[in-house]
Amino acid sequence: MELIFNELxxxxxxxNEALFKNKFIEMLSTYGKLKETFGISNLLFPRATFNHNVSEASTFIQWVSSLTNSSERNKIMAFIRTPFSEDILEDAEEDKTNKYYYENAEIPIEQEYCIGLGICHAKERIAISLNSHNCWQPHILSFKEIVDDEFNTKDVEVHNVCKSEQELNVDLSEKLLYYGKLELVETDIEPENKK
Incomplete structure (x- = not known):
């Protein structure tokens, strides 16, 4: 099972670049702890992460490239590689992920498409968010799915992790444990007839 980065x-x-770097490394550490505890296989980032702004003046790739500590730069870049979150989608699901948006006047984000959260919803995965604001800390993140050509929407939600010291609620712990297990089921179907 993969965690999907919430690029929003x-x-x-x-x-403060030093604070941003610490928050990003904290998020990677959270992933490491979840991987160790629950057997999470990957942390996947949307392809567009490189081009997302992390400040008014720089994109993610510009920020990473500017890091003077090569070991920190390499540690971060080791996570931003293939496969990307879009790679786990089936062909029919790819179009659907463009139909999700998030809004929060407090940040402010006004009806911004959310690739990572959309993929989490489409593939029933768990999001991981940078701890940049308390709105990203809840175990459940709510956002909108556009359900038709008239732009009618419905509320949807995904499970989310943000801080390692955060207590995982029972719901999220059970979801993570479930994803870490493979259940084998006996069947009378001949191997050549299995799909």
């Missing part, structure tokens, strides 16, 4: 959690921008 770059907002609100953290103007």
């Amino acid at each position: 959690s770059f907002k609100p921008y953290i103007d």
